[in-house]
Amino acid sequence: xxxxxxxxxxxxxxxxxxxxxxxxxxxxxxxxxxxxxxxxxxxxxxxxxxxxxxxxxxxxxxxxxxxxxx
Amino acid sequence: xxxxxxxxxxxxxxxxxxxxxxxxxxxxxxxxxxxxxxxxxxxxxxxxxxxxxxxxxxxxxxxxxxxxxxxxxxxxxxxxxxxxxxxxxxxxxxxxxxxxxxxxxxxxxxxxxxxxxxxxxxxxxxxxxxxxxx
Numbered sequence: 001x002x003x004x005x006x007x008x009x010x011x012x013x014x015x016x017x018x019x020x021x022x023x024x025x026x027x028x029x030x031x032x033x034x035x036x037x038x039x040x041x042x043x044x045x046x047x048x049x050x051x052x053x054x055x056x057x058x059x060x061x062x063x064x065x066x067x068x069x070x
Numbered sequence: 071x072x073x074x075x076x077x078x079x080x081x082x083x084x085x086x087x088x089x090x091x092x093x094x095x096x097x098x099x100x101x102x103x104x105x106x107x108x109x110x111x112x113x114x115x116x117x118x119x120x121x122x123x124x125x126x127x128x129x130x131x132x133x134x135x136x137x138x139x140x141x142x143x144x145x146x147x148x149x150x151x152x153x154x155x156x157x158x159x160x161x162x163x164x165x166x167x168x169x170x171x172x173x174x175x176x177x178x179x180x181x182x183x184x185x186x187x188x189x190x191x192x193x194x195x196x197x198x199x200x201x202x203x204x
Contacts, residue, residue, distance in 0.1 A: 017132065025138035026129055032140065032203030041139055 002061040005034045008052040023047040074130060080123050087116055111186050118193045144199040152192030159187040 009019055016034075020027045023044065032038035033048070040048065042056075049056045091112055098105065126136040137145075163183045164175045175183070 017134070020134055024135055026134050026141065027132075028200075028203070029138050029140045035203065037203030038140055044139060 001036050001039060001063060003034060003036065004054075004059055004061070005030070005048065005052065008054060008059070012052065014052075019048070019051060022051040077123060077126050077130065077136065080119070080126075084116055084119055084123065087112070091116075108182060108186065111190060115186070115189050115193055118197060122193075122196070140203075141200075144196055147199060148192045148196035151195040152188040155191035156184050156188035160184045163187070 005019075009016070014022075016030045017027045020030045023030075024047070025044065029038065029040075029044075030048075033040050045056050045060060049059045052059065091109060095101070095109065130136050160180060164180055167173055167175050
């Protein structure tokens with residue numbers, strides 16, 4: 001899974017720590033979501049999308065092949 | 071506030087373990103090799119636990135939560151791996167020690183091995199998941 005979090009953070013001049021504080025998670029969690037190493041819960045994805053004034057659909061890019069793999 | 075309480079309790083537990091190890095070593099006259107190994111593993115575990123506590127304190131000081139959904143999920147996974155390790159070590163440690171060293175473990179030894187192995191697997195898998203991000 002890829003995300004547009006980094007680009008949107010830059011647009012709103014937010015650091016990973018700022019965004020983490022806004023959504024109530026640790027900074028590393030934002031880092032791993034950005035890198036695609038951690039899939040957030042729907043609740044957290046919604047909170048991040050809201051903080052970055054966008055939608056979940058626009059924020060996260062799902063690789064369907066990756067999801068179909070067992 | 072809840073996070074701070076957990077950090078204080080964890081710090082007290084670590085200090086308690088260190089004190090227990092200190093008194094254990096002081097009361098033991100002649101220290102055998104297996105005791106050195108067990109105390110060494112316990113000290114490694116204490117060191118890793120101190121790192122986890124320090125990391126939590128660092129987050130709280132920055133105004134970030136000491137745990138979130140990722141760390142909770144990591145704890146659950148690491149706990150599962152620790153549980154599996156406890157079962158396997160309880161079953162196989164007496165057999166393996168008997169085959170390799172020809173020494174029959176008593177109940178206390180097996181309990182000590184199970185506790186140390188499961189704690190070691192828990193802490194190592196927690197840190198692995200912490201650095202890997204999953």
